[in-house]
Amino acid sequence: MTKIKRNAALLAASAAVLSLAVPLTTATASTTDAPKPPPLDWTTCQGEGLDPRQECATVEVPMDYAAPHGKKITLAVSRIPAENPEARRGALLMIPGGPGGGSLNDPSGKEQKLPQEVRDAYDLIGFDPRGYGRSTPVTCGLEHGDLALTKLRPWPAPDGSVTENMATAQRMADACARNGGELMRHISTANEARDLDRIRAALGERKISAWGVSYGTYVGAVYNQLFPHRTDRIVLDSNDDPDHTRVARGWLAAYETGAEDNFPEFAKWASAPGNPDRLAEKAAEVRPLFLRLAARLDREPIPWPGANPEELNGNVLRQTMLDSLYDPDRYPALARLILSARKGTVPPAPQGPPEAVLQNVVAVGAATMCNDVTWPESPAVYQKGVAESRAKYPLTAGMPRNAMVCAAWPYQPQEPAIRITDRGPSTVLLVQNERDVATPLSGALKLRAALGRRAVMVTVDSTGHDAYLANGNACGDRTVSHFLTTGERPARDLYCDSGSGGAQDAG
Incomplete structure (x- = not known):
């Protein structure tokens, strides 16, 4: 594995840690009051393993769009120019997941999986x-x-009990307020969308196309809501529920159904004959085996030097389960951890991203989730939700309805969260795996309904997070590539079957 791929994997893992009609005031509704950014000054990118064609630049934007002539911050931007200037249509913006992820090196990485006609x-x-x-x-x-x-x-x-979670939320919120500086107050999805429009302007593009993944689908939807006539072809891949009253709180809750949708696929794999990491003879035996082991580790954790925390307890096992359901390629790691734990042992401690990187990821994620919408402060709200969730969804043990740092966040949102509507041009194609632990189909259908006639949705008979050119299938990939290349979408919502490789009407 090249260094850029290793770094991308670490950053993707760290971003996954947090993954997760109300009019705006006149002062914050657009970027038109901010000075127009100058043309970009492209230079050689810093870093190892990058495509030599990749160039980098910076864009200056207001820290606070309500004070567009005030303090400025910079955004790092990269590009690989279209490979066939005669076929060039424009710019394709890669909107990363998270919140707490970036796509600066993606032109050298995952974008190289794009078909030649798209790169042209x-x-x-x-x-x-x-x-x-x-x-x-x-x-x-x-x-x-x-x-x-x-x-x-x-x-x-x-x-x-949620008592320790509330204490953790307060400790983390205090640290963010103490160390985060003024910028922490101005990190939000709406401001990221406004930043995207400044990038568009700096690129000299009248309209821009985009491929948003995971949290990037919400950013893309908000951008399309705020700047509908500046969008060309928009692909939203692995889609978040756009509920503007809950935002990231709803995304956290989605792990309940996401785990239930995906665990049966792991159980089938973990019980398959010939599997060297086989856990049981029947798929139906895997779930109770997992729940029994998690409960045992709650009572009797196993020391795990070098890990954080330095023990394998029930919640570490449950979190590993969630991480592993993002991609079927991670199933063996979960199965081997289960096999080791049943023997009272542990594998080598997992390698995480550098702590400085993780600190940055967590800060951006926390600021985004907490500044987008107000979370309840009462422990009773979370205790009730956790109890209900534990009873109905034992795999996730109440975590999806519990208190994050936002329960003690010191700042109030500066504006209402953006409500996604069906008003605007019809320029959106949604692609969604049927079984996705982080952005389940149930939430994607809510984004599809909110967009109405503006969108068409392709549901893919596949398992895992990220569909297009990742954990989807050939039918879904063809549909998205055709849209990016020609602008043609299916006439109606489609279902891409994995068996036949064909598409059928989703209705």
């Missing part, structure tokens, strides 16, 4: 969102223990 037609554009990576960065300076996945995702105590 578009400049491939990556960027680091405000607060992240090579853009003006933020950090919360969290304690090492609070960077554990089982802290960042709010797993309750073995008995279901």
Whole structure:
């Protein structure tokens, strides 16, 4: 594996840690009051393993769009120019997932999987969102223990208590307020969408196309809502529920159904004859085996030197389960952890991203989720939700309805979250795996309904997070590539069957 691929994998894993009609005021409705950015000054990108064609630049944007002539921050932007200038249509913006992820190196990475006709037609554009990576960065300076996945995702105590989660939320929020600086208040989905329009303007494009993945689908939908006549061809891949009253709180809750949708696929794999990591003879035996082991580890954790936390407990096992359901290629790691734990042993401690990177990812993710919408502050709200969730969805043990850092966030949202509507041009193609642990089909259907006539949706008979050119299938990939190349979408929603490789009407 090349260094760029290893780094991309680490950053994708760290971004997955947080993954996750109301009019605007006149002062924040658009970017038109901000000075027009100058043309970009492209230079050689820093970093190893990059395509030599990739160029980098910076765009200056207002830190606060309500004060467009005030303090500025910078956004790091990259591109690989269209490979056939005669066929060039424009720019294809890669909107990363997260919140707390970037796409700056994607033109050298995953974008090279795009078909030749797409790479011929578009400049491939990556960027680091405000607060992240090579853009003006933020950090919360969290304690090492609070960077554990089982802290960042709010797993309750073995008995279901949320007391420790509330204390963790307060400690993390205090650190973000103390160390994050003024920019922490201005990191939000709406401001990222406004930043995208500044990037579009700096590129000199009248309209821009985009491929948004995971959280990037919500960013893309918000951009399309705020700037509908500046969008060309928009692909939203692995789609978030756009409920503007809950936003990331709803995305967290979606893990309940996401785990239930996906665990049966792991169970079938883990019980297949000939599998060297086989856990049981029948698929129906895998779920109770997992639940029994998690409960045992709640009572009797196994020391795990070098891990964070330094023990394999029930919640670490549950979090590993969620991580593994993102991609069937991760099933063996989960099965081997289960096999080791049943013997009272552990594998080597997993390697995480560098702590400085994780600190940055977590800060951007926390700021985005907490600044988008107000979360409840009452422990009773979370305790009730956790109890209900544990009873109905035992795989996730109440975590999806528990308190994150936002329960103690010191700042109020500066504007209402953007409501996605069906008003605007019909320029959107949604692609969605049928079984997705992080952005389940049930949430994607809500985005499809909100967009109405503006969108067409392709549902793919596949398992895992990220569909197009990743965990989807050939039918879905063909449909998206054809849209990007020609602008032609299916006449109606489609279902891409994995068996025949063909498409049929979804209705």
